[in-house]
Amino acid sequence: MLGLGPEEWAAVGLSLRVSIVATLAILPLAIWVAHLLARREFVGKGVLNALVLLPLVLPPVVTGYLLLLTFGTQGAVGGFLSNLGIVFAFRWTGAALAAAIMAFPLMVRAIRLGFEASDPKLEQAATTLGATPWRVFRTITLPAALPSVIAGAVLGFAKAMGEFGATITFVAAIPGQTQTIPSAIYAFLQVPGGESQAGKLVLVSLVIALGAVAVSEWVARKVAGRRA
């Protein structure tokens, strides 16, 4: 189909898996940090803010390199984790980690907007009805921020799909294991005349983006449903 070989289809499947896992796995953390940034005042908030943006500001290769230093089997965290049997290096999980980290700033920023826009008066109303802060968060604040969460997830997913620099630096491109669509496209572009093969994968990316948009709009509509 489309004249793509099994390796390319494997890359497509892997990209989807990596992006979905990365997005879903980092989402709770992104929500937490976004809420922190939107609603709390604390020392070092500015620094946290900047740290969150860092993966966006740094060239992806650097992020990949830092990941390697940290989460590689020889790295501080990676060494510890590998004792626990959790290995990122040269696994699809590593690609997901890289994608998640690159997607993180986009998600946090978008979700934070939702928390900032949510009406504290409604939270007060819930509080008077006996809801604990945690219940208020779950039932009022988070639903109010849901459009932003969806937007953040879409941004994150898209970024994860397109992530290349950090991924190839951190986990290289082992076909079927860590070779994502972008790595495959990159590979094609390295040979003279590889453009048409690369173009097909670009097309696949576009279709996936369309799908992601369609799903997210559908969810958003479902969720927004009957609100004011």
Next chain:
Amino acid sequence: MLGLGPEEWAAVGLSLRVSIVATLAILPLAIWVAHLLARREFVGKGVLNALVLLPLVLPPVVTGYLLLLTFGTQGAVGGFLSNLGIVFAFRWTGAALAAAIMAFPLMVRAIRLGFEASDPKLEQAATTLGATPWRVFRTITLPAALPSVIAGAVLGFAKAMGEFGATITFVAAIPGQTQTIPSAIYAFLQVPGGESQAGKLVLVSLVIALGAVAVSEWVARKVAGRRA
């Protein structure tokens, strides 16, 4: 200072210029498209939505190539523009163009959230007071979306600062002309032992990110000021 040479400082200056110009230049378009996506229903909305996400989904190198093919002096648009004396390829303006395009999806998505959250009841109120749709947009809708616009601008600026793949592909990395911080970092990383030089530039990036965050938070506070 910091042990960075003039070439590196030139890269820092260039990155700042490129990012600021890119962010400001693309902002009006991002606002327009975001408003379109948030408030209008039209055929092809899904496709526009996906197209906006595309620079995020594609590996940056591909975006760079597409830019090169389109805006290069040999390219369709580039050839036409160069007759008018407007040249992007291998100029800092091209770096700005690449940065703008990469930043675009982030900005649109964030700003769109603002438009979606802004209260149509207030717009109705303005309408009854005789405000034309354009005045309503300027004085009610846009101010309501301002936190999102700021968030979008920050995301866009950060992405522009970190943009590497598309930039180096489109305008190469000619020191003092088109070599941005990420290109310089990349070059250092190509040399064994270049890590410490690269690290210094990473630090500079971090400081700039901190500055951007500080400025944006300050503006946001100023703007949010006394609202409900």
Next chain:
Amino acid sequence: EDVVIFAASSLKTALDEVTKGLPVRISYGGSGLLARQIMQGAPADIFFSANEVWMDAARDAGAIRPESRLELLSNALVIVGHEAVPFEDMLASDGRVATGLAATVPVGIYAKAYLERAGHWNTIAPRLVETDSARAALALVARGEVPFAVVYASDAAAEPAVHVIHALPELPDLPIRYPVALTASAKPEAEAVMEALQSDTARTIYSAHGFGVP
């Protein structure tokens, strides 16, 4: 106005030293990228490629002056290890082997051809970790993330944290060459720089960085 050189990334250390004091600006990148950019009218005066394929492509596109082309440097492939283990042990182990994308990135293409000819490809292929550049592969070994890598001798020479455990013999029909040429749009001043790139001092520096100077 400065002379602009588009050079393969792997040349950076050597070339920075060679051109010290010269009125040049060097844009480093992958050879394929640089070639495409030159074909698209990049303001480069000199193209210094890491392989002949992309120089040929540029030539076919009329982007360089063929008469100025010179196969200035050569390189060799070596197998490096994080530890200095005997080559036999390396072959016998199941440790991963990093190198550039075997299908596309120059170092990977060479590695595949050289290993095939040496009869080691089938043992090594399943253990490959493919990267986007030789430097990335080298870094993996230097960090100890991957025990072995197939890289250029010049890279290996620059990295103290790796040990050369085997040098692959050069294939006469697929020599590793670094051609340099003036681009079609080269400024007159570029000729002098071309001279400087070939000077004896320059050759000494290249050698010191592990390149062959045929």
Next chain:
Amino acid sequence: MSVSVQITQRLGDFALDASFESEGGVTALFGPSGCGKTSIINAIAGLSRPDAGHVRLGDQVLFNSATGVFVPPHKRRIGYVFQEPRLFPHMSVAQNIGYGRPNQLYSTRGDGGLAVLGIEHLLERYPRDLSGGEAQRVAIARALTSQPKVLLMDEPLAALDDARKTEFLPYLQALVAKTSIPVFYVSHAMSEVAQLADHLVVMRDGRVARSGALAQLLSDPAAISDIGVREAGAILNVTVAQADASDGLSVLATSAGRLFLPKVQAEDGTAMRVRIRASDVILSKDKPDGLSALNILPCKVTQIHEGQGPGVAVALRSGEDALMARITRRSARTMGLTAGLSCYAVIKSVSVAPTDMGGRGTESRVAQMP
């Protein structure tokens, strides 16, 4: 300016099918919660587009489904006081108030309305620092300041205290008289409606249950169930005979005799109207003596209207004016009231509150507005 509204519109399960005409002035929309008052106002404002019908103010057609006319809201020059304040949160009170006239510098002192509304000290504030009633007053000021050609007010005084209402209603009345713009006024308080409105539209379940001139409906015994027992009553046309009589009273002349009322702010000779609630009238067969009530008018029973409750509405003629009394059925029987009987209406002077006296567009009242 005559006004004609006819609207058919579906809103979920709710079907609005309302039509009424009025001669302009203040048209009050009255009816239980959820009966469709806001929906009608929104259609007049152009914020919703009815499925069918028309909205006509004077000779201007704002909407007509038959001809496809739909003037967009920003061209209708409406001043709309919404049911909730809807202030712009990013603008100060002064900016909110000035929004409707962007080209004129809003002079904070120039408009008496600010003083009447008691918001002069709030101009620098932002909406979130206002109390509920303060926000509502700012919303009123914003709508009035836009120099509208039609005023839509959806329960504008619901959050205000009586003192404020008492101050504001005459101001509004004078403003309407001066500018003669049509006003659509939604309220649950018949006392407000009775003071302000010229025309009353009573709604029920999306339909117009009753529509007519206010004075007529208020004094129509058959309308009592719609108007409410406490608010039904007659409107007397009076002339100020002696505005500044002794004891803080004014003397007003009616066609059948004199009335003593708390001092009115008008010159002698001014024509006014005074509302006398049916429940504030006591009937006596003989002229009573030694009562604390100052106002005793001779009259004749014209009709007795029995409802379901224990009360009956007695329509009376006093000189050329109509009056109405609401008394118990038992009293009516005991007194032997029948149509044609002569009797006396006893009206407590203080039961006619100041808010119940409206000037009919008389210059004297307009002139003394704050």
Next chain:
Amino acid sequence: MSVSVQITQRLGDFALDASFESEGGVTALFGPSGCGKTSIINAIAGLSRPDAGHVRLGDQVLFNSATGVFVPPHKRRIGYVFQEPRLFPHMSVAQNIGYGRPNQLYSTRGDGGLAVLGIEHLLERYPRDLSGGEAQRVAIARALTSQPKVLLMDEPLAALDDARKTEFLPYLQALVAKTSIPVFYVSHAMSEVAQLADHLVVMRDGRVARSGALAQLLSDPAAISDIGVREAGAILNVTVAQADASDGLSVLATSAGRLFLPKVQAEDGTAMRVRIRASDVILSKDKPDGLSALNILPCKVTQIHEGQGPGVAVALRSGEDALMARITRRSARTMGLTAGLSCYAVIKSVSVAPTDMGGRGTESRVAQMP
């Protein structure tokens, strides 16, 4: 349950410095817009933390700046009807109402409150599809359903029509009587307050101008300027003598004679209280005859209170009950009224509206609530 509130708080330029105590029941907060009513309610709810003072309900201290006690709002078990509805937009009406008791399935039919509020047909709707009054009623239901230990109601009926109020107030009254939770009730409508409240706190500019038992304040001539001319009056303790007399009337026994009122829903012998507005009382030196007013009580003038206006408040004793009449100064002079004088109070039966008759926690009223 006794209640003690003392709050000092700065809000921008506004200084709140209020303190009052009450014996529990319904405490009404009354005062002009912007005087600090909502601010006090918020402090009781724990939504704002005063700079100093305390909030005590019975023996539970919710806040005390001296000891640093501050019970967080979600532990206070309050039912708060905000000044604006504040419904959760992403939840249906049923979900909104059920929010306060998450662990119980909200039975839509089980609670008469839904019927009284007229929102049973709205349960599946979302807030944006509600009218202003409907939203307010849902907010009331939500607060009541959370089984609060204290009820805070900030102008809960402002957007409701009289018919709805008339239905709801007795329900609320019965609920309060049954559960005996303290209620803080903000309203601009003294008629609501007069019917519902046990204790009245009159506020002005952030301070408590007057605080006391409602019955006492309403019948205190000195308090008229705070209460308003139309609402001042006495509360009579009565016993139902004959609930179902002829002509749709009930006969109530007072200490000085019988009163005829529109039929009350109570059994014979029930103790009730009835409010008689001062402005609804006419005085007569001699026993009047042939009047349509059925209720004539003999009484004695105890005090004459002159204000600035044209009216005077006359305090009366009728049997063991206090009454008040508001008449013009001129009448008082003409009649030669002085303390100690005997006279007759004429009360129009229908002027005592049903909403003015509150049962004092009597079982009979509680039982017949819908």
